[in-house]
Amino acid sequence: MLPVAVIAFVGPFVSPHDPTDLLSSPYASPTRAYPLGTDTLGRDVLSQLLCGGLDLLLEAMIATLLGVGLAVILGMLLGTSSSRASGFALRVNDTLLALPQIVLALLVLTRIGPSVAALVLVVAAFHVPQTTRVIRAATLGVAQEDFVQSAEVIGMSRGRILFFEILPNITAPVFVELGIRLAISTVTLASLGYLGFTGAQTDWGRMVYENQGGLTIQPWAVLAPAAAIAVFLIGMNLISDGLARASGARGT
């Protein structure tokens, strides 16, 4: 996890070559000058690996924060309200859950073009229905507790109850969601990159896509970015589990 993050964030500054320069023949095997060989257009794989993570991870993080943030607010509102409007919102949410999301994402991206902003927003929106469900369930449990009712009896405002009484008690599921959603964001963005929808010149998903034709000749061009994504995901999951345990253990 940490090495991957270091590669992603520090990589662009130490990269030996410009990742877009055509330096050598396509699919050259690793040499001293190009430790991981070159890709389908003769670009340096190491430089691409070093530069391709930053955009991907930044986009994933922003998309995750946006998506989970919105879902936490929605989930807490739906979890504490029994009005007709909230019932309707819940049904709409369930309907969205039933639709194949990657297809929707592709549809939207095809219509408006794969700009960075569009990608981030689409991936963020991608998270909202499921995370809303999870947060709503967590909120329901906390909202029944007497301390929430006690706050209601003295007439504390709804926003303060949500923010000061309920939110601190659902941090464990929120952290778990953040971890899972960051992983899913990364995979989704990489997949979209693989399918050609990417805002960046270089990213790990696109590398896999571009170089898959040369997998047998120059496997590093595919394996390196794939491994980076995989290590990042596993690390992310371990960290989010740890956070959830730490925040859950304190209160009980």
Add this chain to the structure above:
Amino acid sequence: MSRPLSERQIGHGSLVVVDGLNIVTTRGGLHVIRDVSFHMERGEVVGLVGETGCGKSTLGLSLLGFVRPGLTFATGTVCVCEQDMLKATSRELRALRGSTISYVPQDSVTSLNPGLRIEQQFDEVLSVHGVEARGERRARIDDLLTQVDLPTSTEFLRRYPHQLSGGQQQRVAIAMSFACKPPVVVMDEPTTGLDVATQRKVLDAIDVLRRGSDSAVLFVSHDLSMLAAFADRLAVMYAGQIVETAASAHLRRRARHPYTFGLFEAIPDPTGRRALVGVPGNSPTPEQRLDGCSFAPRCRYALPACRDAEPRLTSVQHDDDPPKSDGEASTHLVRCLRSKELALLPRQTAPSRHPSLAGEVEASLLIADDLVAWHGPRRVLDHVDVHVPAGQCVALVGESGSGKTTIARCLVGLHVHFDGEVRLRGRRLERKARNRPRDTRRLLQYVFQNPYSSLNPRRSIASIVAQPLRVFFGTREQAARHEVVQALASVGLGEEYLHRYPHELSGGERQRVALARALIAGPSVLICDEVTSSLDVSVQAVTVDLLRRLQVDSGVSMLFITHDLPLVRHIADRVMVLHGGRLLEEGPADQLFASPRDPYTKSLLTADTDAWTAHRTADPPPQT
């Protein structure tokens, strides 16, 4: 006169022999059970009594050769029917459990498999222990169910646990534990959480079953008054040790250990002749246990010597004892340095308080008129009137399901599905708390039943208590410090609590914090919903005393909701009795206790344990 325990020939040939048992935590090696020795004879009911966290459940489970994860047997032996339970392999233990020794957990809702029908649950136990023939199994099930006074129809046997009431589930669980006629049965709080009438049925069932199979029963409970009537012998546990053990009748009259008679004094007296006296302080957790007598910090008779050396469990005899016919059974053991002198000291018998303010109903501060409330389509309150006069304490008494909590929730604006009118100082109140004016919300404060749920686990005590100030007066937490300290002091908590979090506090301390949070708003009416029901009896007595003092000092009116009629005697000026959503009887406390009119009220008043004892001796259950 007194001999050290090791010299005594403890329980040779007894059914259960526990000797020098120590159970420690795997991490840190803290003693959860310290040097416990006792024995049980065939057909005997031994009551193991103690408060939360004293290790009584751990000790009960150790008889089955089981400890919770995180604990481990350190030294000592546990022998059941001459079998060393601590040395048995897991295969041997499996064979012993259920047939030689069985266990009834506290919560029957979780102990019965929700996916199996009643008949299947029984079949499982019986077939595991070798009753193969179907007809034989059915006959045995019928026999067991008859003994616990449950129907034996096929329809009943085909029900799932959730289709049974709590009392029925508990009786099924108990009948199952006797299915293989085990010589020893361990019961962990089998009657806790049941109302008085159900509790009596369950006790009857246990009594019939144990006579039927001549089993010895280890009955673990925190309810001393019930156990003193039900068990043959009592063992009182404190901080992982047995501090006193004697025959029940004997212990009731001459408890020697200060903790034991503290417990007896903390039991509400239905006749109200005696003041409710609590034991100050809290039981120590395993980390807090010190050298010397573990009860010394809470003991009003403690000497400096008590804090130096741990007293041993020694036998005491009374000069006026009749000659013993059966030496072992009447043994009285006490773990106290001063046991001999204390028997001679006059017991503190303060008279019960009774200022009895004769209140007039027309001066009522809080009035609910003609309350009819629904839970969905079900009507839970049926035209109930509530009057809380200024400066008085009105008790609302009823069993679970009688609608008493619903009344409270209507009054404070948490339950909105009701008809009728709620008035505070003559002003009509909106149904929903949020729609009521700020001042009204401030004057009417509610203390919740469960202190484990009513405090936000993520906020410090200072922040919790300051909360109403912020809502009602916009005071910031820092500015509120002085008032928070005062409010905490009024409930007997010091400044050191300000920065603690709820999980660091005991149940009694939490309830005090909840009380401080209600009082800091400056209410004129305080609604206390079963505020003592989740507390240990010694802490309950202290809390009720505190409430009464606060009420007298501050002149706040109180609506005290409880299922415990004897407790009411110690606090209420007026009493309302609620049953099935209807108000059965209402009147000044003295009058109602002296001459209850309604038969239901009478039954509540006689539902105490003396009545149970009388019932048990007068009408011995048929031998089966």
